[in-house]
Structure formats: structure tokens, C-alpha cells
Amino acid sequence: MKKILIIGATSAIAEATARRYAKKGSKLYLIARNGERLATLATDLKIRGASSVDTALLDVNERGSQGPVLEQATKTLGLIDVALIAHGTLGDQKGCEQDAEKALLEFETNAVSTLALLTRLATIFEKQHAGTIAVISSVAGDRGRPSNYVYGTAKAAITTFCEGLQARLFKSGVHVLIIKPGLVATPMTEGLSLPAMLVAEPDLVARDIVRAIEKRTDTLYTPWFWKYIMAIIIHIPTALFKKANL
Amino acid sequence: MNPLQSIHGWGRFPVIEAKGVAPLDMSGVKVAVQDHGVGGMIARGLGRSYGDSSLAKFVVETRYLNHILDFDSDTGMVTCNAGISLATLLEVFVPKGWFLPVTPGTKHITLGGAVASDVHGKNHHVSGCFCKYVECIELLTGPDNVLHCSRTSHPELFHASCGGMGLTGIILSVTLRLKPVSSAYIDQQTIKVSNLSEVLALFEANHAATYSVAWIDSLATGSALGRSLLMTGEHSSGNMLAGPDKHPITIPADMPSSLLNRFSIKLFNSLYYNRITKKEVKKRVHYEPFFYPLDGIQHWNRLYGKNGFTQYQFVISKEAGQEGMNRILKEIAASGKGSFLAVLKAFGKQNSNYLSFPLEGYTLALDFKIEEGLFPLLEHLDAMVLDYGGRIYLTKDVRMSEKTFRQSYPRWQEFQAIREQYGTIGIFSSYQSRRLGLDT
Numbered sequence: 274m275k276k277i278l279i280i281g282a283t284s285a286i287a288e289a290t291a292r293r294y295a296k297k298g299s300k301l302y303l304i305a306r307n308g309e310r311l312a313t314l315a316t317d318l319k320i321r322g323a324s325s326v327d328t329a330l331l332d333v334n335e336r337g338s339q340g341p342v343l344e345q346a347t348k349t350l351g352l353i354d355v356a357l358i359a360h361g362t363l364g365d366q367k368g369c370e371q372d373a374e375k376a377l378l379e380f381e382t383n384a385v386s387t388l389a390l391l392t393r394l395a396t397i398f399e400k401q402h403a404g405t406i407a408v409i410s411s412v413a414g415d416r417g418r419p420s421n422y423v424y425g426t427a428k429a430a431i432t433t434f435c436e437g438l439q440a441r442l443f444k445s446g447v448h449v450l451i452i453k454p455g456l457v458a459t460p461m462t463e464g465l466s467l468p469a470m471l472v473a474e475p476d477l478v479a480r481d482i483v484r485a486i487e488k489r490t491d492t493l494y495t496p497w498f499w500k501y502i503m504a505i506i507i508h509i510p511t512a513l514f515k516k517a518n519l
Numbered sequence: 520m521n522p523l524q525s526i527h528g529w530g531r532f533p534v535i536e537a538k539g540v541a542p543l544d545m546s547g548v549k550v551a552v553q554d555h556g557v558g559g560m561i562a563r564g565l566g567r568s569y570g571d572s573s574l575a576k577f578v579v580e581t582r583y584l585n586h587i588l589d590f591d592s593d594t595g596m597v598t599c600n601a602g603i604s605l606a607t608l609l610e611v612f613v614p615k616g617w618f619l620p621v622t623p624g625t626k627h628i629t630l631g632g633a634v635a636s637d638v639h640g641k642n643h644h645v646s647g648c649f650c651k652y653v654e655c656i657e658l659l660t661g662p663d664n665v666l667h668c669s670r671t672s673h674p675e676l677f678h679a680s681c682g683g684m685g686l687t688g689i690i691l692s693v694t695l696r697l698k699p700v701s702s703a704y705i706d707q708q709t710i711k712v713s714n715l716s717e718v719l720a721l722f723e724a725n726h727a728a729t730y731s732v733a734w735i736d737s738l739a740t741g742s743a744l745g746r747s748l749l750m751t752g753e754h755s756s757g758n759m760l761a762g763p764d765k766h767p768i769t770i771p772a773d774m775p776s777s778l779l780n781r782f783s784i785k786l787f788n789s790l791y792y793n794r795i796t797k798k799e800v801k802k803r804v805h806y807e808p809f810f811y812p813l814d815g816i817q818h819w820n821r822l823y824g825k826n827g828f829t830q831y832q833f834v835i836s837k838e839a840g841q842e843g844m845n846r847i848l849k850e851i852a853a854s855g856k857g858s859f860l861a862v863l864k865a866f867g868k869q870n871s872n873y874l875s876f877p878l879e880g881y882t883l884a885l886d887f888k889i890e891e892g893l894f895p896l897l898e899h900l901d902a903m904v905l906d907y908g909g910r911i912y913l914t915k916d917v918r919m920s921e922k923t924f925r926q927s928y929p930r931w932q933e934f935q936a937i938r939e940q941y942g943t944i945g946i947f948s949s950y951q952s953r954r955l956g957l958d959t
């Protein structure tokens with residue numbers, strides 16, 4: 274029976290992943306900021322087969338609370354097999370361009386909070402000498418684009434941070450998975466006009482995540498074709514890229 | 520709130536521009552209803568109704584309201600948010616030994632949609648409609664009004680909402696009694712039937728079968744009129760609750776609709792019918808191919824091309840039986856506008872929900888691609904259906920007239936009176952409810 278810790282558990286991608294673990298009878302510890310939805314999700318997962326579901330409330334930007342919440346989680350779970358960090362906001366790029374504070378708040382939610390969580394988790398996992406830390410970054414972090422570079426910068430920070438962690442924790446037998454989803458049909462992308470062919474269902478992304486954790490993959494592009502799309506995008510010469518409206 | 524998007528039903532006709540919102544929780548639904556735009560709003564599940572039942576200028580999409588809220592493993596009583604799909608219910612509960620008491624021909628519909636259309640399955644003749652197994656619903660009739668409806672609490676609102684096409688408000692959650700099974704498999708029997716009178720007689724003879732349905736070749740004429748494959752099924756015994764995990768194939772884009780012409784349909788129907796060479800074949804099959812043969816092909820509605828299609832499903836009274844079916848089938852065969860798959864089934868007694876479709880008799884469902892001359896043909900069929908004491912299924916309908924509706928759903932005034940009483944007229948309305956004169 275696996276023990277799974279999820280931060281940002283009410284995210285659609287996290288929820289789909291949790292449901293896959295619940296089906297396998299895992300023991301879950303869910304952390305999110307919306308109590309009503311967290312409680313509903315916990316019940317759902319129990320009925321779906323989770324052997325136990327515990328929850329804790331946390332706004333990840335309240336960094337002082339991160340430590341105590343994680344401490345409680347480790348107390349409940351004991352050895353953690355998987356910790357998944359999933360929270361995030363797409364933010365209002367146009368607004369961020371006009372308002373530095375707004376831009377920094379986005380960075381706070383999408384990067385700083387996660388770097389703090391990762392630092393704490395790294396200590397826990399290093400002592401365990403086992404397990405997987407999985408973090409949802411994004412293809413948006415692979416190259417800055419005018420439509421979402423504030424978000425993209427935060428994701429790039431997470432990716433780079435995790436690359437360092439991968440090498441550091443490898444020595445302790447800890448696996449760090451960087452997850453780079455492309456476009457996923459979730460509340461985050463609700464209402465955006467996206468090319469339907471490229472938008473994946475959260476459950477498909479969840480399936481890939483669970484598989485990559487099992488296979489101890491380092492970086493996961495999901496769905497798989499984003500690996501190739503991004504390989505092209507990062508190789509477009511800057512002179513051209515600036516003119517394209519991406 | 521989301522920007523304008525193009526939406527349509529399963530038939531992909533009509534396509535309209537609408538604003539949609541997909542709330543994440545109950546408070547989100549209340550907010551959405553509070554800020555609804557002018558023009559009326561309607562709940563929308565997985566959009567598997569064929570016509571304009573789930574279309575409005577403002578739609579409240581239930582896709583994120585998909586949680587299981589309670590389950591009693593002794594009684595099989597389950598409570599879920601209305602946006603959960605039947606597919607999810609099967610995935611979670613079949614391994615635990617529970618099945619849907621009634622299921623339509625696709626599992627990709629929501630629980631809310633199943634209640635709002637009071638759907639029927641291959642067991643209607645013995646088990647009735649879906650809502651018979653619904654214990655209670657939580658119904659939002661306004662931003663500050665959530666009512667617990669059951670046979671004892673707001674009973675008239677409960678009966679209006681079961682089959683009420685979303686016109687009484689938004690169903691938030693549903694408590695449903697599942698049915699115990701010991702296997703995920705069905706013992707299926709297929710009987711090759713050469714004409715209409717034979718198939719109707721066989722429905723009678725197989726009245727005790729739990730499931731029965733006939734696939735009928737709507738283009739066969741003369742003495743072969745009504746030739747079909749009758750399938751019956753029983754839940755298998757033996758502990759086999761797991762099943763194969765198959766991935767559906769997808770129709771990637773619109774197919775040129777010329778692919779579906781009289782010739783190709785004839786060929787298909789003929790191949791389908793002649794697939795079976797013996798008079799009777801018995802087989803044990805997983806519930807998926809038995810109940811959901813079309814779910815194996817995702818987006819099969821694209822086969823009809825970009826103009827879309829409609830499904831014409833009617834029921835006629837038992838007395839009209841053979842004569843009525845005979846005349847209607849002849850008419851369809853003569854029109855040459857036949858359909859890929861026509862499904863024939865015998866219905867049991869009608870229930871007390873105001874707008875539920877089934878009544879004792881025979882029902883036939885056929886797909887027609889949208890083209891010149893189709894609607895006049897269907898108007899003509901409507902008149903015959905009415906003559907035979909029947910009606911058209913609202914969840915498939917996209918063009919029935921107000922007059923036809925009023926004549927064939929005689930309890931529509933009682934239905935309206937309940938909507939009036941709870942203040943949902945004009946608030947919860949769809950393209951269909953306007954067309955049928957239930958809203959303006």
C-alpha cells in the first residue's frame with residue numbers, strides 16, 4: 274500500500290492522479306486551501322478505494338504554516354512514497370505587465386511557495402532514503418512567451434530548482450520527477466480558446482504521471498507529443514520568435 | 520465567466536453560440552445562477568442529448584461536479600454530484616458488485632442527464648425508467664433555493680424534475696439505488712428474425728428476459744420489412760467482476776457525409792444482419808459491448824458529416840403495434856432516408872413523471888442525416904405516431920412542433936403549473952423549451 278502526499282490536491286490534475294492511487298488502495302494525505310472541496314474530494318476518494326484519506330488546509334503562500342502542515346503529514350503517513358506538488362495559478366499576464374506587485378504575487382504562488390515546499394520535502398525525503406518527489410511544472414517554462422511569461426518564469430524556476438534536486442537527492446535514492454504538461458482541460462484553462470486537438474483530459478495526464486513515478490522518469494512531457502513540440506519551439510531563432518505571436 | 524463558445528448536442532445540429540460556466544462546487548453553481556444572462560439558462564451535462572435540450576444562451580456545465588458523496592455497501596445506495604458520468608459509476612462500482620439499475624445505450628452521460636431525461640434501457644419492459652431507482656435529488660431552483668425532492672418531499676417537483684429536461688432547475692446531487700450483480704458479464708442471445716411480425720411476437724415471447732432489444736434494418740422492404748437481430752441478455756452468474764480494459768477508437772474529424780448514402784447504409788445493414796448465419800447464437804459478453812456498442816468508437820457522431828444528424832425516436836401504443844410499425848417502417852423505407860442503425864424495443868407501462876417518454880408499446884429510434892426534405896418527412900411521421908397514440912422522445916428531438924408536443928404529452932399543463940409554482944419558467948429554459956412553447 275503506497276502512501277501519497279498531495280499539495281494542491283483540489284487541482285483537477287491532482288484529483289485525477291489521486292483517483293488513480295485511490296483505486297489501488299493507497300493511503301492518501303491531501304493538502305489544499307478550500308476546505309469544502311477538500312472534504313468532498315476526501316469522501317470521494319475513500320469510496321473509490323483509498324485505504325485512508327487525511328486532509329489539511331494550507332494556503333501555500335502562508336509559508337510559516339508549511340512546516341507544521343508537512344510535519345503533521347509525515348506523522349500521519351510515516352514513510353512517504355510519493356509527494357506531488359500540484360498547486361498553481363495561470364494568472365493574468367496583461368495585468369502583471371502593468372502591476373509589478375501583481376507579477377510578484379504570481380511568482381510567489383507559482384515559484385516561491387513551491388521552492389519552499391521542495392526545500393522542506395527534500396529534507397524529509399533525504400532522511401527516508403527513498404520515495405519520489407513529483408512537481409507539476411509546465412511546458413510554459415521551456416521558453417518565455419509574450420502571452421504568459423510571468424507564469425512561464427515561475428515554472429522555469431521550478432524546473433531548474435528540481436534539476437538541482439534530482440542530482441542532489443539521487444545520492445540518497447530519492448527520485449525527483451519534473452512534470453511538464455502541455456494543455457489540459459481543467460478549471461485553469463476553462464474559457465481559453467485552445468486548439469481542441471492539443472488539449473488533454475486530466476485523467477490522461479494523471480495516467481502518465483503515475484507511470485512516470487513508477488518508472489522513475491526524470492522529466493515527463495504529457496501528453497508525449499509535447500516533447501517534440503517544445504523541441505521545435507526552443508529551437509526557433511529569437512529573431513523569428515519575437516515576431517511570431519505565441 | 521467564459522467567453523462565447525459554439526455548442527451543440529450529440530446530433531451536431533443546431534450549433535449555437537453560448538456562454539458557459541463550469542462551477543467547481545455548490546457555491547459556484549449559486550453564483551453562476553445569480554449572474555445568469557438574459558435569455559434563460561439550462562444545465563448541461565455531457566451533451567449526449569441529440570437535439571437542443573441542453574442548449575441555451577447561458578449554460579451551466581456540470582463537468583466538475585463529479586464526486587461521489589456517499590455509498591452504503593450493504594444496500595447499494597449511492598449519492599453523487601449530478602455531473603458524475605455513468606461510466607465513472609460503472610468503473611467504481613462494478614468491481615464492488617453493483618450495476619446501474621437502468622442504463623441507456625451510452626455510458627458517457629451524467630447522472631443529472633439521466634434523471635432529467637428519465638432515461639430508459641433494454642430492461643424497460645420489466646424495470647421501468649431510471650428515476651424509479653432515484654431515491655431523492657437536491658434541486659437548485661434559484662440562487663438561494665436548494666430543495667430536497669423525493670416521493671415524500673416536494674413530490675410534485677420531484678416528478679416534474681424526473682424527465683423534466685432541466686426546466687425545473689439544476690439538479691445538484693442524486694441518490695440512486697444500484698443493483699447487485701455477481702458478474703460484469705452478460706449471457707447474450709441473438710436471434711435472427713426475418714420480419715416485423717416475427718420480431719414483435721418474439722418480444723412478447725421473451726417478456727421475461729431482463730434485457731431485450733432489436734437492431735432492425737430500416738431499408739429492408741416487402742416481405743423482409745422489419746428483418747432484424749433480436750438480442751436478449753441476463754446478468755451472468757459466477758464471480759467475474761473484472762473485465763477487459765479496452766481503449767476506444769476515435770473518428771478523428773468530420774467524415775464527408777457522402778460516405779453515408781443509400782448504398783453504403785444498405786450494405787452496412789445487410790452485412791450487419793448477415794453477420795450471424797445461425798438462427799440463434801448464445802454468447803457470454805462483457806457488459807461494455809452488450810450495453811454500449813457505440814462507445815467503442817469515440818465521436819461516431821462525426822460520421823454524419825458537418826451538417827449533423829438527428830435521431831428520431833418515437834413510441835406507439837401496444838394496440839397500434841404491428842399495423843402502426845408496419846406503416847411507419849414502410850414510409851421510412853420508401854423515403855430512402857434510412858439510418859445506419861434502427862433500434863426497436865418493447866416498452867412496459869408508463870410512469871407518473873409528467874414528461875417521461877415511455878408508454879406501453881413499441882419504440883423505434885433511427886438516425887437521419889440533416890438534409891433537404893428530412894423535416895417534412897419527419898412531420899409526416901409525427902402525424903402517424905400521434906394517430907397511433909404515441910409520441911417523440913424529448914431528449915432526441917430537435918424539431919417537433921408545439922402542437923405535436925401538447926397533443927402527445929398531455930400532462931404538460933400540470934408540468935407548467937409546477938414550474939410556475941417554483942418560479943422556474945423563463946429562468947431555466949432551453950432552445951427546445953422555447954420551441955415547444957414552454958418558455959418564451
Ligand SMILES: Cc1cc2nc3c(=O)[nH]c(=O)nc-3n(C[C@H](O)[C@H](O)[C@H](O)COP(=O)(O)OP(=O)(O)OC[C@H]3O[C@@H](n4cnc5c(N)ncnc54)[C@H](O)[C@@H]3O)c2cc1C
Nearest residue numbers: 564565566567568623624629631632635638639684685690
Ligand atoms: C449513443 C447514444 C445512445 C443513447 N441511448 C439512449 C437510450 O438507450 N435510452 C435513453 O433513454 N437515452 C439514450 N440516449 C440519450 C441520453 O441518455 C440522454 O440524452 C441523456 O439525458 C444525456 O445526458 P447528458 O449528461 O449528456 O445530458 P445533456 O445532453 O447535457 O442534457 C440533457 C438534458 O438533461 C438536462 N440536464 C443535464 N444535467 C442536468 C442537471 N444537473 N440538472 C438538471 N438538468 C440537467 C439538460 O438540461 C437537458 O435537458 C442516448 C444517447 C446517445 C448519444
Ligand SMILES: NC(=O)c1ccc[n+]([C@@H]2O[C@H](COP(=O)([O-])OP(=O)(O)OC[C@H]3O[C@@H](n4cnc5c(N)ncnc54)[C@H](OP(=O)(O)O)[C@@H]3O)[C@@H](O)[C@H]2O)c1
Nearest residue numbers: 283284285286307332333359360361411454456457459461
Ligand atoms: N491546465 C493546464 O493546461 C496546465 C498546463 C501545464 C501545467 N499545469 C499545471 O498543473 C498544475 C495543476 O493545475 P490544473 O490544471 O489542475 O488547474 P486547477 O484545477 O485550476 O488547479 C490549480 C490548483 O492550485 C490551487 N492553488 C492556487 N493557489 C493556491 C494557494 N495559494 N494555496 C493553495 N492552493 C492554491 C488551486 O486551489 P483553489 O481550488 O483553492 O483555487 C487549485 O486547486 C498547476 O501547477 C498548473 O500550473 C496546468
